[in-house]
Amino acid sequence: MxxxxxxxxxxxxxxxxxxxxxxxxxxxxxxxxxxxxxxxxxxxxxxxxxxxxxxxxxxxxxSDLQELNIGTPWYLTLVNKQNHIPKDYNPKLVKVQGGEQVDERIYGPLMEMLEAAKEANWNQLPRVVSGYRTADIQQSFYDEKTAKYIKEGYSESEAKEIAGQWVALPGYSEHQLGFAVDINGATYDVYSWLQENSYKYGFIFRYPGNKTQITGVAEEVWHYRYVGVEAATKMYEQGLCLEEYLSFL
Missing domain, CATH: 1.20.5 (Single alpha-helices involved in coiled-coils or other helix-helix interfaces)
Structure with a gap:
C-alpha cells in the first residue's frame, strides 16, 4: 500500500x-x-x-485673420494672400499731412520717422501718399492695374495674375489694416535712409525684392509697415520678413 x-x-x-x-x-x-x-x-x-x-x-x-492671429499683438497682425481681414474690421483712424489716414496707434511713431527722414529728403517731410484703404478703394486699384496690363496685350487671366503681384485683392491688403503706408520722397536717398533706419521707429521695409517668394509681392521700396520697435529691430538685424518672423514665434 x-x-x-x-x-x-x-x-x-x-x-x-x-x-x-x-x-x-x-x-x-x-x-x-x-x-x-x-x-x-x-x-x-x-x-x-x-x-x-x-x-x-x-x-x-x-481661417480668417481673427482666428489666425489669436494671442498675437495687434501690430503683428498678418495680412497677405493667405490671410484676409474680417469684413467687420473697423480701425480708428487719424489724418496725416496730405490727407491720408492711418490707424491712430501708429501716428506718433510714423511722424517721428518722417521727421527724422527729412535730412535725407532735401530737408522736406516725406509724404504719405497712401495709408488706410477701404475695400472699394482697394478693388479700384486692382482693377486699374489689371486694365493696364490688358491694354499692354496680356490676356485677362495673365493681367490679373501680374496685377496681383503689385496690388492685393480687397480683404488681403495691409492698407486695410491702417498699419501700412506708401511713402513718397523728393529724392531716392530717402528710401535708402528708411531701409536702414525705419526699424528704430517700429516700421519695416515690408516687401524687399529678395523675399518675393515668401511675401508673394514684388519689391515695393515705398511700402512700410508698423510692427513695433522690438519686432522691427529683430527683423532688421536677422534679415527677416514678417512671415518669417511670425513663423519663429
Whole structure:
C-alpha cells in the first residue's frame, strides 16, 4: 500500500506540475494579449490624433485673420494672400499731412520717422501718399492695374495674375489694416535712409525684392509697415520678413 500510494502521489504531482505550467503559459499569453491590445489602442489613438492635427493645420491656413492671429499683438497682425481681414474690421483712424489716414496707434511713431527722414529728403517731410484703404478703394486699384496690363496685350487671366503681384485683392491688403503706408520722397536717398533706419521707429521695409517668394509681392521700396520697435529691430538685424518672423514665434 505504501509503495502504491507513493507511486500514486508521484503521478499526481506530475499532473499538478503540468497544470501549473499550463496555467502559467495561459497567464503569460493573457498578459501579452493585453499588451498587444493596449499598443493597438494607443497607436490608433495617436494616429487619429495626428490625422486630426493635420486637418486642424489645414483649417488654420484657411481661417480668417481673427482666428489666425489669436494671442498675437495687434501690430503683428498678418495680412497677405493667405490671410484676409474680417469684413467687420473697423480701425480708428487719424489724418496725416496730405490727407491720408492711418490707424491712430501708429501716428506718433510714423511722424517721428518722417521727421527724422527729412535730412535725407532735401530737408522736406516725406509724404504719405497712401495709408488706410477701404475695400472699394482697394478693388479700384486692382482693377486699374489689371486694365493696364490688358491694354499692354496680356490676356485677362495673365493681367490679373501680374496685377496681383503689385496690388492685393480687397480683404488681403495691409492698407486695410491702417498699419501700412506708401511713402513718397523728393529724392531716392530717402528710401535708402528708411531701409536702414525705419526699424528704430517700429516700421519695416515690408516687401524687399529678395523675399518675393515668401511675401508673394514684388519689391515695393515705398511700402512700410508698423510692427513695433522690438519686432522691427529683430527683423532688421536677422534679415527677416514678417512671415518669417511670425513663423519663429
Amino acid at each position: 505504501t509503495k502504491r500510494y507513493a507511486q500514486y502521489e508521484g503521478r499526481r504531482n506530475i499532473h499538478r506540475g503540468r497544470r501549473h505550467k499550463s496555467a502559467g503559459k495561459m497567464y503569460i499569453a493573457g498578459i501579452i494579449t493585453v499588451i498587444l491590445l493596449s499598443s493597438i489602442t494607443i497607436f490608433g489613438f495617436a494616429f487619429k490624433t495626428g490625422m486630426e492635427g493635420s486637418h486642424q493645420d489645414v483649417d488654420v491656413q484657411a
